[in-house]
Amino acid sequence: MIEFRSVTKQFPDGTVAVKDFSLVIPSRTITVLVGSSGSGKTTILRMINRMVDPTSGSVEIDGEDVMTLKPVPLRRSIGYVMQNSGLLPHRKVVDNIATVPLLRGVKKKDARERALELMDDVGLERSLADKYPSQLSGGQQQRVGVARGLAVDPNILLMDEPFGAVDPIVRDELQNELLRLQRDLDKTVVFVTHDIDEAFRLGEQVVIFRKGGIVAQKGTPSEILANPADDFVASFVGADRGKRALHIEKTPAGDVLVDSEGRPAGVLSGAPAEAKAATVSVVGAPAQGEEAS
Numbered sequence: 001m002i003e004f005r006s007v008t009k010q011f012p013d014g015t016v017a018v019k020d021f022s023l024v025i026p027s028r029t030i031t032v033l034v035g036s037s038g039s040g041k042t043t044i045l046r047m048i049n050r051m052v053d054p055t056s057g058s059v060e061i062d063g064e065d066v067m068t069l070k071p072v073p074l075r076r077s078i079g080y081v082m083q084n085s086g087l088l089p090h091r092k093v094v095d096n097i098a099t100v101p102l103l104r105g106v107k108k109k110d111a112r113e114r115a116l117e118l119m120d121d122v123g124l125e126r127s128l129a130d131k132y133p134s135q136l137s138g139g140q141q142q143r144v145g146v147a148r149g150l151a152v153d154p155n156i157l158l159m160d161e162p163f164g165a166v167d168p169i170v171r172d173e174l175q176n177e178l179l180r181l182q183r184d185l186d187k188t189v190v191f192v193t194h195d196i197d198e199a200f201r202l203g204e205q206v207v208i209f210r211k212g213g214i215v216a217q218k219g220t221p222s223e224i225l226a227n228p229a230d231d232f233v234a235s236f237v238g239a240d241r242g243k244r245a246l247h248i249e250k251t252p253a254g255d256v257l258v259d260s261e262g263r264p265a266g267v268l269s270g271a272p273a274e275a276k277a278a279t280v281s282v283v284g285a286p287a288q289g290e291e292a293s
């Protein structure tokens with residue numbers, strides 16, 4: 001479990017990026033931070049692995065204040081997937097994925113083998129292993145980014161707009177992959193996006209920010225949709241709701257949100273991981289070669 005307790009972050013130039021922020025992020029769930037540009041989402045994400053430290057308040061992982069942990073080992077134990085995949089252009093795919101394990105002293109042969117397994121996990125052909133990032137499509141690069149985040153075998157995976165730079169169809173595939181990975185690998189995922197549609201699709205818990213790092217509302221997609229806290233949330237959510245005509249569909253695994261095209265848009269209740277898995281297989285078409293569960 002990750003817990004933020006009354007966290008404020010003021011940068012040296014006086015910018016208050018996050019103000020009095022409290023949140024519990026349960027283990028093995030996907031929590032999505034959503035809001036417009038500059039609302040403090042990345043700053044919050046980076047406080048989990050000490051790329052940024054709070055000015056006041058505390059961030060705890062499993063009851064331990066992160067300030068008592070050394071930044072470098074902490075960073076190497078938490079997966080971090082960046083916007084635009086953050087790949088090193090001069091390194092081959094397999095070496096990009098193996099970077100942190102190698103830094104941690106894993107033998108080169110073992111790191112390569114693990115990297116190849118991770119390529120399988122994220123749906124990348126092994127034939128791409130010795131290519132350079134510039135030789136891959138945007139979607140493939142994002143998959144390498146996810147594999148790179150998973151390569152440290154983390155309990156926690158931080159994802160900062162990881163699917164922002166790809167077209168809607170690939171984005172959809174990547175979202176499905178993430179839901180499948182979350183089901184199979186049981187990670188605690190903290191996911192940042194500015195897209196409410198993506199937030200409702202992926203998040204068991206969704207936190208909506210207004211400018212100045214202030215929480216406008218947090219809850220499950222259904223709680224937020226059923227009861228927007230104020231006009232800001234209503235308009236933030238409303239545009240999307242109108243566009244996608246979200247509605248509730250009953251499945252054996254629980255109630256799920258689907259859009260007007262029958263695509264999964266989030267899970268309402270019940271066991272989250274299982275329900276999300278069911279959402280993908282009940283409402284969405286399974287990917288080629290993937291067994292419908």
Ligand SMILES: Nc1ncnc2c1ncn2[C@@H]1O[C@H](COP(=O)(O)OP(=O)(O)OP(=O)(O)O)[C@@H](O)[C@H]1O
Pocket residue numbers: 011012013015016017035036037038039040041042043044194
């Ligand atoms: N190192 C820094 N020094 C000063 N101000 C900063 C620094 N990093 C971020 N900020 C400011 O803090 C605020 C929050 O930034 P942050 O990157 O957390 O927002 P965000 O919601 O992730 O935005 P985006 O969606 O555009 O990535 C912004 O006003 C930003 O300019």
